[in-house]
Amino acid sequence: MPLDLPPGFAGLRFDNSYARLPERFFSRVNPTPVANPALIKVNHTLAEELGLNPQDLESEAGVHMLAGNLIPPGAEPLAQAYTGHQFGYLNRQLGDGRAILLGEVVDRQQGRRDIQLKGPGRTPYSRNGDGRAVLGPVMREYLVSEAMHYLGIKTTRALAAVTTGEWVYRETALPGAVLTRVAASHIRIGTFEYFRVRDDKEGLKILADHAMERHYPNIASAQNPYLELLRAVMDAQAKLVASWLHVGFIHGVMNTDNMSISGETIDYGPCAFLDVYDPATVFSSIDQGGRYAYGNQGSIALWNLARLAESLLPLLHDDMNEAVSEAEAVLSGFSALFNQYWLAGMSKKIGLASEREEDLQLITDFLQLMRDGRADFTLAFRLLADCVAAQDEASAEFRQLFDMEYEPLSAWLQRWRQRLALEGRDEATICQAMNQVNPLYIARNHQVERILAAALESGDYAPFEEMLQILRRPFEVQPGKAHYAARPPQMETPYRTFCGT
Numbered sequence: 001m002p003l004d005l006p007p008g009f010a011g012l013r014f015d016n017s018y019a020r021l022p023e024r025f026f027s028r029v030n031p032t033p034v035a036n037p038a039l040i041k042v043n044h045t046l047a048e049e050l051g052l053n054p055q056d057l058e059s060e061a062g063v064h065m066l067a068g069n070l071i072p073p074g075a076e077p078l079a080q081a082y083t084g085h086q087f088g089y090l091n092r093q094l095g096d097g098r099a100i101l102l103g104e105v106v107d108r109q110q111g112r113r114d115i116q117l118k119g120p121g122r123t124p125y126s127r128n129g130d131g132r133a134v135l136g137p138v139m140r141e142y143l144v145s146e147a148m149h150y151l152g153i154k155t156t157r158a159l160a161a162v163t164t165g166e167w168v169y170r171e172t173a174l175p176g177a178v179l180t181r182v183a184a185s186h187i188r189i190g191t192f193e194y195f196r197v198r199d200d201k202e203g204l205k206i207l208a209d210h211a212m213e214r215h216y217p218n219i220a221s222a223q224n225p226y227l228e229l230l231r232a233v234m235d236a237q238a239k240l241v242a243s244w245l246h247v248g249f250i251h252g253v254m255n256t257d258n259m260s261i262s263g264e265t266i267d268y269g270p271c272a273f274l275d276v277y278d279p280a281t282v283f284s285s286i287d288q289g290g291r292y293a294y295g296n297q298g299s300i301a302l303w304n305l306a307r308l309a310e311s312l313l314p315l316l317h318d319d320m321n322e323a324v325s326e327a328e329a330v331l332s333g334f335s336a337l338f339n340q341y342w343l344a345g346m347s348k349k350i351g352l353a354s355e356r357e358e359d360l361q362l363i364t365d366f367l368q369l370m371r372d373g374r375a376d377f378t379l380a381f382r383l384l385a386d387c388v389a390a391q392d393e394a395s396a397e398f399r400q401l402f403d404m405e406y407e408p409l410s411a412w413l414q415r416w417r418q419r420l421a422l423e424g425r426d427e428a429t430i431c432q433a434m435n436q437v438n439p440l441y442i443a444r445n446h447q448v449e450r451i452l453a454a455a456l457e458s459g460d461y462a463p464f465e466e467m468l469q470i471l472r473r474p475f476e477v478q479p480g481k482a483h484y485a486a487r488p489p490q491m492e493t494p495y496r497t498f499c500g501t
């Protein structure tokens with residue numbers, strides 16, 4: 001292993017705008033070296049998108065860099081400071097307790113991207129933690145974030161994953177790993193809260209100006225750019241969370257420190273996808289009260305945005321009453337905006353390209369049938385396309401998804417076909433359009449667990465590789481892979497996910 005890396009190693013050319021902010025925004029810290037890193041996976045497609053050489057990343061020197069043993073020239077490792085509301089309660093001092101930002105690169109489309117190591121050791125924000133990540137959660141984030149990307153949902157992405165050759169101690173000893181994560185930025189709602197709770201108006205303004213320059217440069221010249229920043233983040237969050245609902249995704253921990261202002265999905269902890277449709281579904285073992293249930297995610301997005309609005313108040317107007325009034329006026333538009341994005345996506349899922357007043361009722365009635373019949377969320381929408389042809393009441397496979405009498409379902413199908421007839425499109429076109437927005441393959445919970453078990457128990461990464469390839473084409477039928485689309489087996493106890501900390 002070389003003692004250092006040459007300039008421009010793997011094509012890495014850093015331009016670290018966050019590191020140029022005042023020192024109170026972060027703590028400079030290097031990763032803690034690990035004993036014996038080994039490569040799990042380099043994301044070739046993403047590497048090339050970033051202008052990086054994936055073969056260099058897979059080399060011995062590259063693996064040591066991805067593990068935190070070597071710092072590439074131009075990197076300025078730091079842990080970001082932020083606050084956050086966790087399950088509704090303010091925690092004043094959070095920050096990157098087990099993540100270190102190496103720096104920023106500009107990709108082939110001239111977009112600025114963070115490159116961050118997750119699990120590289122302690123930082124000043126680790127509190128009593130070890131700053132390490134374990135193999136299971138690292139692989140889960142890699143799988144699910146890539147699944148979300150290919151579903152067309154804005155997300156942070158996994159550039160690489162390595163094992164550390166060391167044990168990490170939780171309830172038991174578990175193999176350590178480091179994930180290299182790429183994001184538009186790691187600025188969170190909690191980052192704004194950090195300066196607000198410290199009454200640091202100067203820091204708040206510097207952060208807001210930086211965030212606008214990086215993510216929303218078109219609003220900098222607005223009459224009140226900070227109000228427009230709130231509006232822009234609200235739009236991004238409404239669109240993002242609606243897209244989660246379209247694919248049955250449950251984030252699991254929508255704390256304000258886990259919500260990126262760029263509108264990307266971030267921090268894949270105890271996340272999961274719906275199997276049986278029920279808006280009250282919770283998978284996370286730490287969400288005892290169901291705060292972040294599938295059906296609550298829209299209202300929680302608004303709650304989080306209210307915390308962002310509170311943080312921005314000192315910048316909105318010198319008169320605090322006027323600032324509150326302006327912020328409330330913006331937030332009052334969230335529900336209509338969110339419902340607009342949600343309805344547009346759900347309409348496409350049932351084959352509608354035009355808008356009619358009765359569409360909302362048609363969609364909500366179908367969801368109620370799915371809930372009553374305990375239908376699989378993903379397959380119900382996917383197989384609905386097989387029912388477009390009026391001569392077929394419903395495909396046998398579609399009917400078998402519903403544990404209920406057929407009559408209510410048949411009545412709904414009749415209403416639906418009547419509505420499709422108003423579209424003025426032929427059946428084949430409608431079917432094709434539905435199959436382009438309704439995935440056949442998602443990161444099924446039971447499949448993810450099987451893949452993690454293979455890696456943890458026997459060091460077998462072949463299932464991980466296979467699922468990654470399948471998730472790259474979620475809307476296409478892939479011969480011989482039907483078991484990846486199948487409903488999970490009946491389980492005696494509810495499926496549970498766990499936080500990686």
